[in-house]
Amino acid sequence: MGETGTTSGGKYVEPGGEFSRDQRYIATRITADGSDGYPVEPGRYRLVVSRACPWANRLIIVRRLLGLEDAISMGVAGPTHDELSWTFDLDPDGRDPVLGIERLREAYLARHPDYPRGITVPALVDVPTGQVVTNDYAQMSLDLSTQWTAHHREGAPQLYPEPLRAEIDEVNAVVFADVNNGVYRCGFAGSQKAYEQAYHRLFDRLDWLSERLAEQRYLVGDAITEADVRLFTTLVRFDPVYHGHFKCNRQKLTEMPVLWAYARDLFQTPGFGDTIDFDHIKRHYYEVHRDINPTGVVPLGPDLAGWLTPHDREELGGRPFGDGTAPPPPPPAERVDPAHTPLR
Structure with a gap:
C-alpha cells in the first residue's frame, strides 16, 4: 500500500x-452491524x-463501480509525500476540505498518538x-461490497459474489504474492539473488x-x-x-498480448480507466523513491494512445x-485531469 518515505533520500531498499512488506494494519472494520x-x-x-x-x-x-460516491466522500492526497505523511497539496491552502488537516498523519495520531508504522x-x-x-486495504474493498449493500447504486455489480468467493480469494492470494507485491519485491530487492528470485x-x-x-x-466467472x-x-x-523503475523488464505489458488486451478491456470499461492518473503515478514512483532514482527525473513516456485501441x-x-x-461518469470534482489520461 502507499507507504510513507521521504522525497529526499528515502530508504526503500533493504x-x-x-x-518485506509490513502487513500489520489497523484492522478495525466498518460493518453493517x-x-x-x-x-x-x-x-x-x-x-x-x-x-x-x-x-x-x-x-x-x-x-x-458500486456507486458509493454519495455515501462515502473521497479526499485525494498529492502524488508525492515526505518522510512524515501523505499531504493534501492538491487542495486549496494544502488542507483537506472536509477533515481540515494538512497531513493524513494527523488522522492516524488522533486515534493512535504513538502510531509506530508508516x-x-x-x-x-x-x-x-x-x-x-482503518487502513486495512484488502478488507476495506471487500467490506464496500458486503457491508455497504444498502447504499449501493441501482445496478451495482456483484464484485464478491458468495458462490465465487473461495476462488476469488485463491486467485487474489497468488496475484498479491507474485504480482501486486511481486513488482515491489523486484524494485526494492537489495541483492542480485533477491531480485532474480522475485523477477522469475x-x-x-504473469x-x-x-x-x-x-x-x-x-479472472473468475463471466463478469x-x-x-x-x-x-x-x-x-x-x-x-x-x-518495467523500468522496478527492473521488471523481461517484457513490457504491450508485449504480452493476452494481458495487454485484458488490461485495455478493463481500462475502457467505465470505472477503471477513468480513475487512472498517469502523471500522478509516474511522479510518485520516480520522485519519491530516491534510493532507486536519485535524480528524481520523471520519464515522459510511454505513449498512452494504445490504451484506447480495440x-x-x-x-x-x-x-x-x-x-x-x-x-x-464520475462526479465533476473527482474527474482525472484530462492532460493526465488518454481518456480525453
Whole structure:
C-alpha cells in the first residue's frame, strides 16, 4: 500500500536482502452491524487516497463501480509525500476540505498518538472525530461490497459474489504474492539473488495469468470481480513504472498480448480507466523513491494512445457488470485531469 518515505533520500531498499512488506494494519472494520464500533453510516466516513497508489486505486474503482460516491466522500492526497505523511497539496491552502488537516498523519495520531508504522493510503477516516478507522486495504474493498449493500447504486455489480468467493480469494492470494507485491519485491530487492528470485516469480505468474485469460474474459466467472480490480491496478502501472523503475523488464505489458488486451478491456470499461492518473503515478514512483532514482527525473513516456485501441476481448463472451449496469461518469470534482489520461 502507499507507504510513507521521504522525497529526499528515502530508504526503500533493504541492502543485501529481500523486500518485506509490513502487513500489520489497523484492522478495525466498518460493518453493517457496527460490531467494531463503527457502523455503516452514509456521510460519516471519508476515504483518503492517492491516485498514484495501486492499493488506493482499488478502493477508488470499487467505490465507483458500486456507486458509493454519495455515501462515502473521497479526499485525494498529492502524488508525492515526505518522510512524515501523505499531504493534501492538491487542495486549496494544502488542507483537506472536509477533515481540515494538512497531513493524513494527523488522522492516524488522533486515534493512535504513538502510531509506530508508516502512514498509508487508502485510509478510512471517521469525520466527526477526525480519527482514522482503518487502513486495512484488502478488507476495506471487500467490506464496500458486503457491508455497504444498502447504499449501493441501482445496478451495482456483484464484485464478491458468495458462490465465487473461495476462488476469488485463491486467485487474489497468488496475484498479491507474485504480482501486486511481486513488482515491489523486484524494485526494492537489495541483492542480485533477491531480485532474480522475485523477477522469475513475477513473470512465471504473469505467464500463468496469460494462460488463464487466453480463453476467459475475466479472472473468475463471466463478469468483473474483485480479482480483476486487484490485478488491473498493477497492470496499468506496469509500463509507466514497473518495467523500468522496478527492473521488471523481461517484457513490457504491450508485449504480452493476452494481458495487454485484458488490461485495455478493463481500462475502457467505465470505472477503471477513468480513475487512472498517469502523471500522478509516474511522479510518485520516480520522485519519491530516491534510493532507486536519485535524480528524481520523471520519464515522459510511454505513449498512452494504445490504451484506447480495440481489444476484441468481447469475443470471449462475459458481461462486464453481470446482471448490473455500468456506473455513471464520475462526479465533476473527482474527474482525472484530462492532460493526465488518454481518456480525453
